[in-house]
Amino acid sequence: MTIDKIRVRVDAIEQVAPLIREFQLVPVDGELMPFSPGSHVIVEMPDQPRSHRNAYSLLSEPRDAACYRIAVRLQEHSRGGSRFMHEQVKVGDELAITPPANLFAPNWGARKHLLIAGGVGITPFMSYLPALQRVGAGFELHYLFRSKQTGAYRQQLASELGERCYLYDADEGIRCDLGELLGDQPRGTHIYICGPQTLIAGVQEVAQALGWPTSHIHFEAFAAPQPGYPFEVELNSSGRTLAVDGDTSLLEALEDAGIAVPSLCRGGVCGQCKTRVVAGEPDHRDQFLTADERAEGNCIMPCVSRAAGKRLVLDL
Amino acid sequence: MRMSPKPIQSFRGDFTYSNSPGAIARFPFPFPEDEYMYSVNIEPHVTPGPEGSVFEFLFDIDEHYLSEMHERDLVLKENPKRCLAMPHMDQACWDLIERAMTSLSTDYPQHFTLQREGDSWTWENKLLNLKDSFTFGDSSTLPLPPMEYIGRQLQGDIALLDQRDGDLFLDAGIVTCPADWSLAFDAGMSFKEWHGPVPMAHGMGIFDRALKYLCAIPQGRPVRRLNWTLTINARMDTSPETYSEWGADRLSVTPENVADKVHLRVELQVLDRMSRSNALMFSIRTYLISLRDLSTNPEWAKRMHRVMKDLKPELIEYKGLTRYHPMVVEWLSQFDPAN
Ligand code: HEM
Numbered sequence: 001m002t003i004d005k006i007r008v009r010v011d012a013i014e015q016v017a018p019l020i021r022e023f024q025l026v027p028v029d030g031e032l033m034p035f036s037p038g039s040h041v042i043v044e045m046p047d048q049p050r051s052h053r054n055a056y057s058l059l060s061e062p063r064d065a066a067c068y069r070i071a072v073r074l075q076e077h078s079r080g081g082s083r084f085m086h087e088q089v090k091v092g093d094e095l096a097i098t099p100p101a102n103l104f105a106p107n108w109g110a111r112k113h114l115l116i117a118g119g120v121g122i123t124p125f126m127s128y129l130p131a132l133q134r135v136g137a138g139f140e141l142h143y144l145f146r147s148k149q150t151g152a153y154r155q156q157l158a159s160e161l162g163e164r165c166y167l168y169d170a171d172e173g174i175r176c177d178l179g180e181l182l183g184d185q186p187r188g189t190h191i192y193i194c195g196p197q198t199l200i201a202g203v204q205e206v207a208q209a210l211g212w213p214t215s216h217i218h219f220e221a222f223a224a225p226q227p228g229y230p231f232e233v234e235l236n237s238s239g240r241t242l243a244v245d246g247d248t249s250l251l252e253a254l255e256d257a258g259i260a261v262p263s264l265c266r267g268g269v270c271g272q273c274k275t276r277v278v279a280g281e282p283d284h285r286d287q288f289l290t291a292d293e294r295a296e297g298n299c300i301m302p303c304v305s306r307a308a309g310k311r312l313v314l315d316l
Numbered sequence: 317m318r319m320s321p322k323p324i325q326s327f328r329g330d331f332t333y334s335n336s337p338g339a340i341a342r343f344p345f346p347f348p349e350d351e352y353m354y355s356v357n358i359e360p361h362v363t364p365g366p367e368g369s370v371f372e373f374l375f376d377i378d379e380h381y382l383s384e385m386h387e388r389d390l391v392l393k394e395n396p397k398r399c400l401a402m403p404h405m406d407q408a409c410w411d412l413i414e415r416a417m418t419s420l421s422t423d424y425p426q427h428f429t430l431q432r433e434g435d436s437w438t439w440e441n442k443l444l445n446l447k448d449s450f451t452f453g454d455s456s457t458l459p460l461p462p463m464e465y466i467g468r469q470l471q472g473d474i475a476l477l478d479q480r481d482g483d484l485f486l487d488a489g490i491v492t493c494p495a496d497w498s499l500a501f502d503a504g505m506s507f508k509e510w511h512g513p514v515p516m517a518h519g520m521g522i523f524d525r526a527l528k529y530l531c532a533i534p535q536g537r538p539v540r541r542l543n544w545t546l547t548i549n550a551r552m553d554t555s556p557e558t559y560s561e562w563g564a565d566r567l568s569v570t571p572e573n574v575a576d577k578v579h580l581r582v583e584l585q586v587l588d589r590m591s592r593s594n595a596l597m598f599s600i601r602t603y604l605i606s607l608r609d610l611s612t613n614p615e616w617a618k619r620m621h622r623v624m625k626d627l628k629p630e631l632i633e634y635k636g637l638t639r640y641h642p643m644v645v646e647w648l649s650q651f652d653p654a655n
């Protein structure tokens with residue numbers, strides 16, 4: 001059976017660091033599925049005026065399908081998702097999540113796995129660790145955090161992993177020397193980074209200077225389809241105007257209004273839904289149009305792309 | 317119409333394979349337009365699909381089940397290398413076992429049952445008279461290696477792709493009815509490597525876009541596409557390994573026998589994400605129909621004529637149709653008088 005969304009109930013909430021809360025999610029009915037290390041789910045949050053869809057790594061044991069755990073850091077300038085999770089969500093609430101997807105899986109062929117976590121970026125590694133230990137893989141965890149804000153699970157990790165766990169608390173003035181760390185690794189080591197963009201860029205820079213092959217450096221890059229802002233679309237033939245709200249795709253809005261647009265992949269790659277734009281500027285989010293076609297600005301893939309402004313006129 | 321398996325027919329030698337009217341009616345005719353060219357023709361495989369159609373479930377079991385399982389046994393006995401699984405794919409094979417057994421027992425409870433108590437599983441396949449108890453995840457408790465064990469119970473070929481660094485690698489599979497490619501040869505290759513011989517599509521960016529899409533498929537959201545070629549006689553195993561047995565068949569086509577010899581071969585390919593391993597399952601379910609049976613649907617025959625008439629020379633050559641393509645077009649033209 002195709003699984004579109006999974007309804008889960010918040011079973012427990014725990015403050016695991018000053019700015020990080022952990023949520024335990026159990027299925028409302030049926031079962032959750034086991035997942036692979038590094039997987040994430042997208043949590044849908046029904047907020048006003050627009051809802052949020054944020055991707056969070058699963059930090060539970062991947063073989064345990066009884067309960068999923070996620071950890072959410074309160075972001076100062078968040079678009080609202082993390083604030084909603086921290087301030088609105090209570091034990092017993094129901095949420096919708098997507099089935100797990102994985103864009104950050106370990107490379108099982110690696111001779112050694114070097115895990116570098118920054119702050120809440122520890123989360124995907126929480127599901128790596130049981131799997132790495134199960135297969136007896138060589139690994140080290142280097143965990144950078146500020147104990148006044150983050151640093152979740154560090155005592156537990158230190159006691160479970162012993163000398164394979166290295167903690168760097170910037171609030172205690174303890175820094176990680178990336179040059180020394182990367183310079184010291186055996187050939188065939190793979191590096192995994194999850195954390196702020198500055199950390200990812202920092203590791204990449206040092207790795208490049210040391211001549212690491214880019215195929216051995218992995219970082220978490222979520223590809224969650226992000227909702228956008230509401231806009232209006234006018235149909236050129238009839239002059240009819242439709243409202244597209246923030247978490248409906250343009251394609252869905254057209255379909256809801258009974259306008260048949262051919263589609264296949266609904267993910268911006270197949271080219272089926274290509275539609276001519278008569279006026280307005282598209283916000284292109286597809287993989288299909290060429291750079292030239294984008295520059296011309298007269299077509300759009302409505303399954304993923306939206307309006308850059310308040311209004312689009314389509315040749316429909 | 318729901319299909320129930322019929323007694324064993326052959327895909328070699330005397331070729332007793334035949335399609336019932338019900339099987340013809342549900343044949344996955346692959347041409348939505350009068351012209352055919354490669355495209356990223358991937359779409360969500362939403363199940364349950366239309367009742368009785370080949371799209372109803374994750375795995376389609378039809379009237380040819382026993383014949384195809386018998387043919388698979390013949391091929392594997394001749395050449396055990398048609399099934400392989402690299403050691404790091406063990407977990408993916410077990411993911412496939414779980415996905416196959418849970419779907420089949422839910423979708424076809426009259427044929428398959430599964431009992432699970434923790435890791436102690438009992439599986440019954442009434443069509444093949446099998447009943448096995450085993451410990452989930454422990455390959456030593458199965459009568460065969462996991463890939464072969466489940467592969468011998470599924471219609472269609474299966475590949476399991478390992479996903480690493482934004483690419484897919486052909487690291488396990490059971491392939492006994494391929495349209496002229498070899499699992500042993502392609503084993504370990506990446507998505508663009510094994511697609512190397514395909515003409516035109518690389519330059520059109522098709523494989524770049526498809527790969528990106530495939531890598532992002534989450535659990536629970538399988539996708540599908542159709543691929544097609546033509547095959548002489550109802551031969552399932554058109555592999556490079558056995559080329560000497562079927563290559564010359566192309567020379568046997570005449571204007572008199574073209575309608576019965578030439579078969580449209582359609583592959584329903586379903587891609588589904590495996591749970592624990594993050595591998596991608598690629599199932600290739602092959603349907604064969606003679607031109608004569610196909611022409612019982614005049615719309616299909618007319619469209620097929622148009623597609624064949626304008627097929628790009630590169631595709632005619634790559635699909636190996638050169639020898640007999642003109643005879644196919646000529647025979648089909650009777651269904652498309654305007655052209
Ligand atoms: C990931 C799973 C896939 C596997 C294992 C696979 C495998 C293959 C193989 C072995 C061939 C034959 C190449 C040869 O001549 O040796 C082939 C052909 C081809 N594949 Fe795939 N493929 C996959 C997915 C896709 C997808 C998603 C597309 C989407 C565009 C695609 C498009 C094609 C095309 C257009 C051909 C040429 C077919 C023909 O003209 O008969 N494949 N594929």
Ligand code: FES
Nearest residue numbers: 266270271273303
């Ligand atoms: S439906 Fe495939 S690109 Fe829009």
